[in-house]
Amino acid sequence: MxxxxxxxxxxxxxxxxxxxxxxxxxxxxxxxxxxxxxxxxxxxxxxxxxxxxxxxxxxxxxxxxxxxxxxxxxxxxxxxxxxxxxxxxxxxxxxxxxxxxxxxxxxxxxxxxxxxxxxxxWRIVKVATTKAQRKLFFNLRSAKKKLAWLTNDEANAVAADLGVEAKVVREMESRLAGQDTPFDAATDDDDDKAYQAPANFLEDRRADPAVMLENENWEEDSSSRLHEALTQLDERSKDIIRKRWLGEEKATLHELAAEYGVSAERIRQLEKNAMKKVKNMLAA
The missing domain is CATH 1.20.120.1810 (Four Helix Bundle (Hemerythrin (Met), subunit A))
Known part of the structure; x- marks a missing residue:
């Protein structure tokens, strides 16, 4: 080549x-x-x-x-x-x-x-969430490059082309015209305005001792359950899972196939069966 x-x-x-x-x-x-x-x-x-x-x-x-x-x-x-x-x-x-x-x-x-x-x-607040809204967003955004605010006739024409109601076109048009509110205070704001920034009204729970303890316990429990699940596997399956998922460098199917003297497809089947067993034991 x-x-x-x-x-x-x-x-x-x-x-x-x-x-x-x-x-x-x-x-x-x-x-x-x-x-x-x-x-x-x-x-x-x-x-x-x-x-x-x-x-x-x-x-x-x-x-x-x-x-x-x-x-x-x-x-x-x-x-x-x-x-x-x-x-x-x-x-x-x-x-x-x-x-x-x-x-x-x-x-x-x-x-x-x-x-x-x-x-x-494009906006901090999502302008489109459903598939229909996304289609309308990109089509209307393209049309707005050449148009100011849509007239009733233009809104009806866009609605007919996209198969939606005119009020949906109007709603999306207003979203496109909306402006984001800064999350942090502007650098040139004085003290009387700076405190109004949304960032000052959010609670930071990262240092909450209860949350930190809950996360730590969850991680320890998950690690313990995973270790226990792995002990239930046969040595070959356990080794495949470790080398495919738990090592710093992920082993390929072909590398493991050469190591065990079987086909790559057989390794894939063993891996799939082992993962299924581990998931079932973790969910129990």
């Missing part, structure tokens, strides 16, 4: 965004054959090197999609980084047998992560 691997740090567009964009644009685009080979290696063999190459070769598409959301007043680097998370989720779920290119499959995941980021950060 003629694909070259770039440093994984490029997944985080920190520092000079223009330099990041130039770097990802220099990564060669995969041919259909190269993409399928890499996808098969990751899907069938859990080859993380292949997954990394799939991600790196598609970072340019994330940048292209993120640019279309530049009108929300949020950092372009943050939008790109959220889109990259969506890309990695898409690579994890992509099956080469789907018969489509990865970029077509990944568009949904990339946009979904960017949408979630915008809705979480």
């Amino acid at each position: 003629g694909t070259s691997l770039r440093p994984i740090e490029m997944l985080a567009p920190v520092g000079n965004l223009e330099g990041y964009i130039h770097a990802v644009n220099s990564i060669p685009v995969l041919t259909a054959e190269e993409e399928r080979e890499l996808a098969e290696r990751y899907h069938q063999e859990e080859d993380l090197y292949a997954a990394r190459q799939l991600v790196m070769a598609h970072l340019r598409f994330v940048v292209h999609i993120a640019k279309s959301y530049s009108g929300y007043g949020l950092s372009q680097a943050d939008l790109v980084q959220e889109g990259n998370i969506g890309l990695m989720k898409a690579v994890k779920r992509f099956n080469p047998e789907y018969g489509v290119r990865l970029v077509s499959f990944a568009v949904h995941w990339i946009k979904a992560e960017i949408h979630e980021f915008i809705l979480r950060n």
Whole structure:
């Protein structure tokens, strides 16, 4: 294969965004054959090197999609980084047998992560929670770039296009026009105004002795129950769980398969059965 691997740090567009964009644009685009080979290696063999190459070769598409959301007043680097998370989720779920290119499959995941980021950060108070509200938010936000406050006719037209009532459009319009109240006092506020900031009215319970003791007891109980559950497993299952989940470095299925002289699928089955037993014992 003629694909070259770039440093994984490029997944985080920190520092000079223009330099990041130039770097990802220099990564060669995969041919259909190269993409399928890499996808098969990751899907069938859990080859993380292949997954990394799939991600790196598609970072340019994330940048292209993120640019279309530049009108929300949020950092372009943050939008790109959220889109990259969506890309990695898409690579994890992509099956080469789907018969489509990865970029077509990944568009949904990339946009979904960017949408979630915008809705979480565009306002302190959520402007959209249901699926219908989210659709209305992005469609109305796009229309408002060219319109001031909607007239009755314009509100009715938007409502008809999106299949909602006009009053729902009006409500979302008011949310879009709303302003956030600062959580902390502004630096130039005098003492008469500073005390009114919401931050001064919240109770900090982190140092509450009762809460601290409750959290400590919960952690000790959970740790004890987990240890007890592990003692009920056979030695091989116990070792697999420890190396797959409890060690600092997670062992792969293939590494454990080589150690025990069985297939990776057999290790996966043993792991699944052991995890099921542990969960049942913890829930008892």
